[in-house]
Amino acid sequence: MEKVNIGVIGVGRIGRLHARNLKYQVPGARVLAVADIFEKSAREVASQLEIPIAEKDYRILLENVDIDAVVICSSTDTHAQIISEAAEAGKHIFCEKPIALDLNKIDHAITAVKKAGVKLQVGFNRRFDPSFKKAKELVKNGTIGTPHLVRITSRDPEPPPISYIKVSGGIFLDMMIHDFDMARYLLDQEVVELMAVGSCLVDPAIGEAGDIDTAIVTLKYENGAWGTIDNSRKAVYGYDQRIEVFGSEGCVMVGNLRSTEVTVNGAQDTKSNKPLYFFIERYKQAYLDEMEEFIKCIKENKEPSVGGFDGKISVQMGYAAKESLTKGNFIKLVK
Amino acid sequence: MEKVNIGVIGVGRIGRLHARNLKYQVPGARVLAVADIFEKSAREVASQLEIPIAEKDYRILLENVDIDAVVICSSTDTHAQIISEAAEAGKHIFCEKPIALDLNKIDHAITAVKKAGVKLQVGFNRRFDPSFKKAKELVKNGTIGTPHLVRITSRDPEPPPISYIKVSGGIFLDMMIHDFDMARYLLDQEVVELMAVGSCLVDPAIGEAGDIDTAIVTLKYENGAWGTIDNSRKAVYGYDQRIEVFGSEGCVMVGNLRSTEVTVNGAQDTKSNKPLYFFIERYKQAYLDEMEEFIKCIKENKEPSVGGFDGKISVQMGYAAKESLTKGNFIKLVK
C-alpha cells in the first residue's frame, strides 16, 4: 500500500482540521472523499482542499472500494453506528472521542471492529502532545522512580453553548474524559476507584441545564498511587493544561504553552503571554501526530496505541464520576 | 513599653531560631531569658546569644515580673499547660503549632488566654511568607474574582525519624495542619467538610508506626469553593511548597524558591537549582516576620492575626481528615 486512501466523515471544525492535516502534512495519506449531512459543508471543504469526492451520505464512502480508512468526526451519537458499519465494510477507523455515551453501543462497536480485524484509533489527541508524551516516557523509563501522585489541571477558556451542554453527557463525559484518559496514559495503570465533587460556580445556566462546571476527582490507581484532576469550564487566562507526576525519585511537570516567548519588564510588574487560547492552538501538533500514527499503524499493520478499550474505559470513568457525585463516596471501577 | 521583654521556653532548633531573630533582628524585643528542660541547652543558647537568664524550669520565667511575653517552643504535649500558666501569669504568648493534640486542652488554654486578656499568637509561620501573603492579598482584593478552586502542594524533603512519627499525631495533625491553616487563610473562609485519602508509599516503617506518608484531602469551603491538598513525606528534590487559587477572573500561583538564580545551558538539557531544602531555609523570612507581628501586636495592643481559634480549627480539621480516612467518606466540620 503506497498511500492510505482516506474518507473523512463529518467536516465540522475538527473534521476539517483532520482533512487538512491528512491532505497536506501526512505524506502517507490521500484524502479521497469527505461526507457531511450538511452536503454544502462537504462540497465546500472538498473544493477548498481539492478533494475529489464530496457526499452527503457517509455510506457512499463506505461502499467506495478505493477508500482504505475513515476518520469519523460526526456528532457523538452517530459514532458507534458508523464504526460498526465501517468495520463491516472493512475500513480502518479513526474515531473522535467519545465512541458513544452508551456503554452497550461502545461494546457493539468494539465487537464489530474486532470481528472485522480492522484498526480502530480513538481521538485522545492529548496523548500525542510532545510535552505530555515526553512526560509519560520519563515516567516509564523510571526517571521519577515509583509514581505516588498524579495531578492534572484542565480548564477550558470558556464554556460551550448551553445547547451543547445539554447533549454533552455532562462535564465528566464531555470534558474530564480527556483527563481520565491522560491519568491512565501517564502511569500505564488502571484506576480502580474514584471520587468526584463539584458544583456550578461559573454560570448558573449550566446548572439549570443539569450539569456542573467545576469539578475535582480523586483517583486511586491499581498500584496504589493517587491522583487528582480538576476541571473548570472557564479560565479567563486561556486553556490551562498542566500535569504533574510525583514519584519516589522526582517529579515531572508539564506547564502551559504560550504564543510567544516575549517578556516585558515594566515599572509595575513583569508581563508575559498568557497560555494558548484553546485546543485547536494548544494541540496543533498533537492533532497532526495522531493522524501520522493512524496512517503508520495501517501501513505497518500495527495496533494503534489508543483504541477501543481506552475509549470504553474513559466513558466508564465518566459514569463512575457521575455516580460518585450523586452518592458522595468512592465508586469502584469494574473491569 | 519601649521594648518587649521576652522569655523563650524550649530552645531546640525552632526555639533557638526565634531567640536569635528576636535578639538580633526585631528591634522592639529584648530576650531576657530562656528555659529548657535540658538545662545545658538553655545555658548554651544564653551564652551564645548573650541572654542574661537561663533556667531549667519555665515557671521561673513566668514568675519574673520583667518578662512581658513568652515564646513557647517546647514539645507539643506541654504547650497547652504552659499557655494556661503563662496566661495566668499575665504574659503574652506566642506558641508553636499545634496548641495540643487534645481539643479539650486547646479549649482550656484558649479560655485561660481569654480570661487573662493576654495575646496569643500561634506559630503558623507560612502565613507570613512574603509570597503567600502577597497571594492572599491578591485574592482578598479581588484580583482573581470569586475563588473557585484552591490547590496546595506540600511535600517534605524527607520524613522525620520513626520515633517522632509515633508521637506526632499522624500526617494530618503534624504535617497537613499547616496546609489546613493555609487553606483557610488564603480564602478567609472556613472549610465545611473534607475528605481524605492516603496510604504508605514512601517508607513501610511509617505504616508500621501506624501512620501514612502520602495523602490527598479534598475540601469544601462554606462559600462553595473547592480545594485539594496533597502531602508527601518525601520529595527528593526538596521542600515543595506551592499554592494556587483559581477564580472567576484569573489564577494566582506561588512557586518554589531556589537558593540561586543560576541556569546552566548544557548539551543535554537546561539545569537550574532545586527548591530550597526545608522549612528553616524556605520560611526564613516568615519566621522573622511572625515575630515582628507578635511584638507589634503587644506594643500596639492589637489582636494577632493568627490566634487560638485558628490553632483549634486546624486541629479539628486534622481529626476530621483522620476520621475521613477511616470511614471513606466526607466528614462535616462542626463549628
Next chain:
Amino acid sequence: MEKVNIGVIGVGRIGRLHARNLKYQVPGARVLAVADIFEKSAREVASQLEIPIAEKDYRILLENVDIDAVVICSSTDTHAQIISEAAEAGKHIFCEKPIALDLNKIDHAITAVKKAGVKLQVGFNRRFDPSFKKAKELVKNGTIGTPHLVRITSRDPEPPPISYIKVSGGIFLDMMIHDFDMARYLLDQEVVELMAVGSCLVDPAIGEAGDIDTAIVTLKYENGAWGTIDNSRKAVYGYDQRIEVFGSEGCVMVGNLRSTEVTVNGAQDTKSNKPLYFFIERYKQAYLDEMEEFIKCIKENKEPSVGGFDGKISVQMGYAAKESLTKGNFIKLVK
C-alpha cells in the same frame, strides 16, 4: 488574480521548505514549477509535492507566462542575476538572503526590480517570528518608551562545513547579517556606525579558512541608541536566539523556544529542555509567515515589508564590520 502561480528556483533544504509551505499551507499560492541545476532534485521535489513542472534551467520558468512569481533559493552567487532576469520577465520575486556579496550586483538587481515594477521580498525570516514581531510591536507602540539599548544574542548550534565557510563571505555577511537586519527592524532606525571585534575560538580550521567564529559588534543608531550583537558558530545547547530592547519605560525580552514544556525536579537539580536545535525548527512559523506575506503583497499590490533596500543595508553593515575588525575602530555607514 485568484491564486498566485509560483516557480521555486533552487530546491535545496530551504527551497523545499518554501515549496512545501506554499503548496500546502498558503491558500493563495499555487506552486506550478520548480527548477534546480541538479535536475534530479527538481524532479524529486516535483514528484513528492505533486508539482506539474520540474526543470533544470530556471529560465524556462521565467519564460512561462503562467508563472506570476519566483522564489529564489539557489546559491548566493546566482541571486542577483536571477533577480534581474526575473524582474525583466515581469515576475514578482522572493529571494533568500543575501541578494549578493557584491554591492554593485545588489544595486543592479534592485534597479532591475524598480524598473520592472515587480515586488521583491528578501528572506529575512526572523522578522516574521511571532515573538520578535511582537517585541517589535511593543517597541513601536511605546511600551518601553524611548529605546536606549539593544542586545542581540545569536549563536548557531554548530558551524557549517569548512567548504561552506570558504565561500560564505565570512561570519558578518553569512551569519550576523540576520542580526544586522534584526537590529534595524527592532527600532525602525538605521545604524550610523559600528565596531566589530572577534576571533577564532571554536575551531582553528575556521581561522585557517580565513574566517572567525566568535564576534561582538557594537552599534550606534541614528537616534542615539546603542546596540550589541554577539555571535558564536557553536553553542552546544542549541540555537540561541535572544533579543532585548531596553528603554526609558521598560525592557522587552525574547527568550529561546523549547521543544516541550517538560520540567523534571530531581535530587540534583531541575531540568528542562534545551532550546530548539536550529533555524528549521526555531523559525518554522516564520518561514511560513514570510511566504504568506509575499503572496499577500502580490495579491493586494502592496510593497513587501522587507525588500531590496534592507537586503543591501545588511550587506553594507557586514562589510563595515569586516573593515572594523581589520582596522580596530568604528566604521561609519554611508547612506
Next chain:
Amino acid sequence: MEKVNIGVIGVGRIGRLHARNLKYQVPGARVLAVADIFEKSAREVASQLEIPIAEKDYRILLENVDIDAVVICSSTDTHAQIISEAAEAGKHIFCEKPIALDLNKIDHAITAVKKAGVKLQVGFNRRFDPSFKKAKELVKNGTIGTPHLVRITSRDPEPPPISYIKVSGGIFLDMMIHDFDMARYLLDQEVVELMAVGSCLVDPAIGEAGDIDTAIVTLKYENGAWGTIDNSRKAVYGYDQRIEVFGSEGCVMVGNLRSTEVTVNGAQDTKSNKPLYFFIERYKQAYLDEMEEFIKCIKENKEPSVGGFDGKISVQMGYAAKESLTKGNFIKLVK
C-alpha cells in the same frame, strides 16, 4: 583571638548595614566602636546597636588597642588616607570601593598595607552573591568548557543625585567599576584591552554634570575571550543585574531576583514580580557574606579573596574606559 573587635568608620547607609551585620549576624565579630564626622550619626548608630564607643574622629579608633580591624565606609576621597593610617596602626582593613580615584593614592595605600602586613579586603560585594559565586564556580570547574563570551548587564533603578554624579568620578569609576571587577572575577582572567561607548540618554542633567548615563564596554581577556558590559543609570523595572558566561561546553546565566514567587494569570497576560529594587535588597546576603569572609580571613590569617590589587585594577579599567570614550578606540591595560 576569640572575637575580632571592629571599628566602623563612616556610618552612612552602607556603614550602618555593615555595623548591623557584624553586630548581629557575624558571630566571630564584636563591634566595639563607630566613628563619623557627623558625630550625631555615630552616637545614634551606637545607641541603636548598643555599641560602646562613638567618636567623631576615626583616629581615636585607630589608637584604641582593643580594636583589631576597621571597616571603612566614609566618603571615597578619605579611603586611601584612612587605609594608610589604619595599616600603620596595625589594624586589618575592610574598605568600601573604590580605594581612591587617584591611582597614586591607591598605590600608597596598598604599600602601607603590605608594609604593615595587615589584611585588606575591598568591598566588591557582588563577588559574594550566592548566584554569582555559584556561576563562577561552574566556570572554574569546567562545566561550560573554555569561556568564549561574557555578558554583564548592570542597570540601576534610578540615577543618584546630580550633586553625587559630580563627585562620583563618572559612570565608569562609580558604577561600572563593579562590573569590571565581576568581569575579572568570573573568568579569573585579566582584561588586556577595552573599548567604551556611551552617551547621555536618561537625563540631560547628567550630561550637563559632565557624565554619561548609558554605556557599553567591550572587553578582551588575556586568554582571548571577549566580554560586553552594559550600564544604564535608570531601569524603571528595578535593579537589573544579570550575567552570562558562554563557553565551548555550555552557558551559565544568572537572572534577577524577585521579592516573591507569585504569578498571576489574568485575562490579559501573566504577571510576576519585577526584580528587587536596588543593591541593599539585591545584595543583602552578599553584604553579610563579605563580612563573614573578612572576619574569617583575620581569624585564620588568610588573604582576603578580593584585595588591594583588585581594587586598583578596577579603577585602572575605569580610567581606560574614560580614555576610550574620548578617543573612540580600544585602550590597552598596562600591567
